Amino acid sequence: MPELPEVEISKRGLEPLLGATIAQVNIHFPTLRWPIPPELSSVLPQAQVATLSRRAKYILVAFRNQQGHLGTMLLHLGMSGRLCLLPAQEPRAKHDHIEWLFTDGRILRLRDPRRFGAVLWIPADNEQAQLQALQQHPLLKSLGPEPLLADFDAEYLYRSTRGKTAAIKLVIMDSHMVVGVGNIYASESLFRSGIHPQKPAGKLSKTQCARLVEEIKSTLAEAIQAGGSSLRDFFGADGNPGYFQQHYFVYARPGLACERCQSVIRQIKQGQRSTFFCPKCQRK
DNA sequence: AACGAGACCTGGCAGC
DNA sequence: TGCTGCCAGGTCTCGT
Numbered sequence: 001m002p003e004l005p006e007v008e009i010s011k012r013g014l015e016p017l018l019g020a021t022i023a024q025v026n027i028h029f030p031t032l033r034w035p036i037p038p039e040l041s042s043v044l045p046q047a048q049v050a051t052l053s054r055r056a057k058y059i060l061v062a063f064r065n066q067q068g069h070l071g072t073m074l075l076h077l078g079m080s081g082r083l084c085l086l087p088a089q090e091p092r093a094k095h096d097h098i099e100w101l102f103t104d105g106r107i108l109r110l111r112d113p114r115r116f117g118a119v120l121w122i123p124a125d126n127e128q129a130q131l132q133a134l135q136q137h138p139l140l141k142s143l144g145p146e147p148l149l150a151d152f153d154a155e156y157l158y159r160s161t162r163g164k165t166a167a168i169k170l171v172i173m174d175s176h177m178v179v180g181v182g183n184i185y186a187s188e189s190l191f192r193s194g195i196h197p198q199k200p201a202g203k204l205s206k207t208q209c210a211r212l213v214e215e216i217k218s219t220l221a222e223a224i225q226a227g228g229s230s231l232r233d234f235f236g237a238d239g240n241p242g243y244f245q246q247h248y249f250v251y252a253r254p255g256l257a258c259e260r261c262q263s264v265i266r267q268i269k270q271g272q273r274s275t276f277f278c279p280k281c282q283r284k
Numbered sequence: 285a286a287c288g289a290g291a292c293c294t295g296g297c298a299g300c
Numbered sequence: 301t302g303c304t305g306c307c308a309g310g311t312c313t314c315g316t
Binding site: 032033078079080095112113114115116164165166170271272 | 286287288289290293294295
């Protein structure tokens with residue numbers, strides 16, 4: 001489920017919880033990718049949701065209590081994770097591994113069948129210390145730029161790919177280079193740029209870098225916009241988010257005709273993941 | 285330093 | 301109907 005657009009939509013779906021107070025945290029399964037910190041159950045009750053933000057595919061939820069800042073909960077949805085904001089009394093589903101009960105009755109649950117997701121707790125007793133703790137956190141400190149922000153630009157991509165022999169698709173999926181470009185959007189933005197996924201990153205021209213940066217930004221932005229319009233569905237108990245049936249040019253279309261040139265879309269493996277491309281529209 | 289492979293898990297589907 | 305094998309949107313860790 002979650003590539004960057006889904007994570008961004010999930011974060012926006014949590015906005016109704018700003019200012020809400022936690023009553024109880026129930027951990028039903030102790031370990032996702034890493035153990036869920038048991039102290040969440042003791043620290044969070046009576047705390048309020050202070051701020052929501054996102055870095056790469058991590059959702060950051062900051063909490064405060066009457067004494068001040070408490071810390072930040074870091075959520076990752078992994079491959080199959082999903083946040084469900086539900087009314088009181090909604091029965092728990094099979095893979096709801098952790099739930100946050102709010103004093104007004106609402107329930108937030110993390111549902112994650114494959115358990116590749118993560119819930120971590122980064123304590124800090126003031127906002128300055130929190131900022132520092134986040135910047136130094138091992139999962140966050142070596143991340144590349146956000147794809148939708150201005151510091152991810154043609155000049156950056158061109159400069160940082162010089163001399164690289166690795167395939168461009170693997171390079172744009174590397175979170176040290178740029179965060180948030182997952183398997184779907186890597187294939188899609190390369191198609192839209194007319195660049196072959198196996199082209200060595202260091203061989204891209206300045207023009208190609210500029211084109212790729214623009215297509216990564218627009219592909220992600222369009223998906224977020226489409227997802228935003230189905231936010232309610234996305235967050236419902238059994239929501240059926242319309243935008244997963246979003247239009248793809250190449251992803252999951254092997255053997256079908258390219259919509260631009262009618263050539264047959266091909267599927268290959270790169271880094272043990274499937275890549276889809278049009279052999280005519282995308283040149284090495 | 286850079287790259288590739290393995291690891292973590294369950295569920296859904298095709299093929300027999 | 302049931303079994304087997306393969307595939308899946310992520311990313312950390314380890315070995316070469």
